[in-house]
Amino acid sequence: MQRRIFSRTAMMVSAVLFAGVEGVGAEEPEELEMVKAIFAEIQPLSFQKKREYCGLIGRDAAGKLIASPAKRGSVDGCTPRDTEEMEVVIASYHTHGSFMRGYVSEVPSxxxxxxxxxxxxxGWVATPGGRLWYVDSSEMVISQVCGLGCLPVDARFERHDSGPVAESYSYDELVTFFEE
Known part of the structure; x- marks a missing residue:
């Protein structure tokens, strides 16, 4: 069976079409709860190993929300692995590794x-300062779901190293943020 990848908009359309399938269309609270649990588990490992960890979130054939196991990446990148059980992929998740002075890790890149x-x-991104970001790829906007300390924080984290961090950024604002 070939896996399908859908955007959040396509998932909402699917929710209308498959309204009888349990859980489809109600992913936001359930997905957020799952993401926070995943990051609570992998953030400490990410800090200890000084590596990003990543995976995918989606639905299995029965419409149940599932996540792929976290995969270890590099210091500054990670490519999630596919899982056969996932019929529909709705989001990626990844940590930003451990705190490194002078490296902007408090904002998704x-x-x-x-x-x-x-x-x-x-997508979902967790930072060394414990921020949780949501990447809305259809709108090309990132937003903080919760700020500093809402997820595990790297003991080496220095709050002011990244400078001021906004609550959200459009794609163009993000490009400008990293050019400054």
């Missing part, structure tokens, strides 16, 4: 947003 857009999915 332009390439984070572009990768999700290219895959037609949204």
């Amino acid at each position: 332009v390439s984070d947003m572009e990768a999700d857009e290219s895959d037609g999915i949204d």
Whole structure:
């Protein structure tokens, strides 16, 4: 069976079409709860190993929300692995690794947003300062779901190292943020 990748908009359309399938269309609270649990588990490992960890969130054939196991990446990147059980991929998730002085890790990168857009999915990003970001690839906007300390925080984290961080950024604002 071939896996399908849909954007959040396509998932909402699917929710209308498959309204009888349990859980389809009600993913936001359930998805957020799942994401926070995933990051609570992998953030400490990401800090300890000084690596990004990533995966995918989607639905299985029965419409149940599932996540792929976290995959270890590099210091500054990670490509999630597919899982056969996932029929529909709705989002990626990844940590930003451990705190490194002078490295902007408190905001999702332009390439984070572009990768999700290219895959037609949204994304979730956890930072060393414990921020949780949501990447809306159809709108090309990132938004903080919760700020500093809402997820595990790297003991080496220095709050002011990244400078001021906004609550959200459009794609163009994000490009400008990283050019400054």
